[in-house]
Amino acid sequence: MVEKKDVRQGTLALMILKTLETMGPLHAYGVARRIEQISDGLLEVQYGTIYPALLKLEQEGYAASEWTSSENNRRVRNYKLTRAGRKRIHQEAGEWQKTAAILERFLSLGKQGITRSTT
Numbered sequence: 001m002v003e004k005k006d007v008r009q010g011t012l013a014l015m016i017l018k019t020l021e022t023m024g025p026l027h028a029y030g031v032a033r034r035i036e037q038i039s040d041g042l043l044e045v046q047y048g049t050i051y052p053a054l055l056k057l058e059q060e061g062y063a064a065s066e067w068t069s070s071e072n073n074r075r076v077r078n079y080k081l082t083r084a085g086r087k088r089i090h091q092e093a094g095e096w097q098k099t100a101a102i103l104e105r106f107l108s109l110g111k112q113g114i115t116r117s118t119t
Contacts, residue, residue: 004044
């Protein structure tokens with residue numbers, strides 16, 4: 001059995017925005033389950049985490065919401081990506097790719113025999 005991990009700080013907003021970009025409008029539960037699905041069950045998104053993150057994204061103008069009815073006639077709040085949110089995805093994705101490349105260099109230091117510069 002694989003231990004589920006909480007989402008790392010600073011990554012949830014990007015995962016939410018990317019999920020909305022890919023899936024279209026979704027309610028909070030759908031966003032959380034999709035993130036868990038994409039991570040192959042390695043991540044666990046708590047309700048106490050997803051709702052504040054969605055609210056913050058909405059306040060920042062990266063997501064918008066509206067009340068609709070679900071299949072079983074319940075009122076649900078669906079979130080969708082805004083134009084500003086789409087721009088934010090590309091900015092954040094670029095920054096995370098740079099960060100991941102830097103971390104990979106550090107994590108592979110012992111493996112590749114990289115030596116310290118003496119300059």
